[in-house]
Amino acid sequence: xxxxxxxxxxxxxxxxxxxxxxxxxxxxxxxxxxxxxxxxxxxxxxxxxxxxxxxxxxxxxxxxxxxxxxxxxxxxxxxxxxxxxxxxxxxxxxxxxxxxxxxxxxxxxxxxxxxxxxxxxxxxxxxxxxxxxxxxxxxxxxxxxxxxxxxxxxxxxxxxxxxxxxxxxxxxxxxxxxxxxxxxxxxxxxxxxxxxxxxxxxxxxxxxxxxxxxxxxxxxxxxxxxxxxxxxxxxxxxxxxxxxxxxxxxxxxxxxxxxxxxxxxxxxxxxxxxxxxxxxxxxxxxxxxxxxxxxxxxxxxxxxxxxxxxxxxxxxxxxxxxxxxxxxxxxxxxxxxxxxxxxxxx
Ligand code: ADE
Numbered sequence: 001x002x003x004x005x006x007x008x009x010x011x012x013x014x015x016x017x018x019x020x021x022x023x024x025x026x027x028x029x030x031x032x033x034x035x036x037x038x039x040x041x042x043x044x045x046x047x048x049x050x051x052x053x054x055x056x057x058x059x060x061x062x063x064x065x066x067x068x069x070x071x072x073x074x075x076x077x078x079x080x081x082x083x084x085x086x087x088x089x090x091x092x093x094x095x096x097x098x099x100x101x102x103x104x105x106x107x108x109x110x111x112x113x114x115x116x117x118x119x120x121x122x123x124x125x126x127x128x129x130x131x132x133x134x135x136x137x138x139x140x141x142x143x144x145x146x147x148x149x150x151x152x153x154x155x156x157x158x159x160x161x162x163x164x165x166x167x168x169x170x171x172x173x174x175x176x177x178x179x180x181x182x183x184x185x186x187x188x189x190x191x192x193x194x195x196x197x198x199x200x201x202x203x204x205x206x207x208x209x210x211x212x213x214x215x216x217x218x219x220x221x222x223x224x225x226x227x228x229x230x231x232x233x234x235x236x237x238x239x240x241x242x243x244x245x246x247x248x249x250x251x252x253x254x255x256x257x258x259x260x261x262x263x264x265x266x267x268x269x270x271x272x273x274x275x276x277x278x279x280x281x282x283x284x285x286x287x288x289x290x291x292x293x294x295x296x297x298x299x300x301x302x303x304x305x306x307x308x309x310x311x312x313x314x315x316x317x318x319x320x321x322x323x324x325x326x327x328x329x330x331x332x333x334x335x336x337x338x339x340x341x342x343x344x345x346x
Pocket of ligand 1: 133189
């Protein structure tokens with residue numbers, strides 16, 4: 001690269017930072033974890049924000065911090081309480097790792113948080129992105145973050161397809177080293193609110209004049225194909241209690257959490273054959289609730305059936321008042337809420 005090209009690149013980078021941060025100062029969403037730079041709060045928010053939309057995180061963030069206001073309180077909590085507070089956010093491995101890391105900080109580290117991205121990375125559940133996000137936002141360390149939003153913004157601004165390490169190097173050269181936390185959040189914010197995957201709002205983009213593609217690279221990121229499945233659960237209620245079962249400890253998803261017992265019903269086609277074979281029309285039941293629920297790449301149609309007696313005895317009766325303290329799966333919580341059994345928001 002010639003000297004002239006390099007210095008024009010530097011000028012562009014300066015202009016890019018200035019415009020992006022001016023826009024961020026005026027337009028940043030007022031998110032609760034942006035109010036202070038407390039490492040514990042920033043850490044909790046960044047773990048929640050992995051794979052979860054901002055709106056869903058906000059709902060859970062306050063309640064989680066009310067229950068576990070400090071890293072010591074979190075470290076001292078039982079895993080079941082941590083999972084209960086996480087219920088509804090999904091990807092429960094994050095909660096287990098956060099709990100494990102809190103024990104390391106509160107125990108081995110005498111409640112002192114790491115001061116660098118490298119230090120954060122040594123804790124359970126904290127990878128390169130999360131370490132850089134916390135260290136830059138809470139500690140002001142000049143390290144760039146790269147997530148899916150940042151990748152898209154970088155590729156569009158520079159008009160180049162990139163991969164792996166190239167993203168990190170490019171983000172690092174653009175980073176504003178005086179305000180790294182704000183710069184990183186501004187890049188993510190731009191990707192989430194303006195430079196969106198399918199229909200970017202280029203006309204409101206603060207760096208439109210510096211962008212090589214201006215919307216040309218839109219539309220490439222198609223929504224992933226979802227699988228479809230049907231699933232049936234039994235709802236047994238008796239004397240103000242509901243019958244729940246625990247998922248196996250070795251389950252790949254939501255291990256050890258509680259849910260309604262799943263039941264195997266004949267398929268819809270088989271049910272119709274049986275129905276037409278009956279003459280009395282008696283006891284042809286229908287679900288008391290039908291709802292939709294998505295877990296990762298699968299969209300479920302969930303049916304809930306009113307049943308008197310549980311099959312088998314693996315499970316327990318839980319009084320309605322205790323449901324909020326149970327580590328329920330997100331789906332179980334949703335069903336119980338819809339059935340008005342008082343399982344409040346986690
Ligand atoms: N995504 C993950 N962390 C974020 C943050 N701090 N601001 C905006 N988007 C984010």
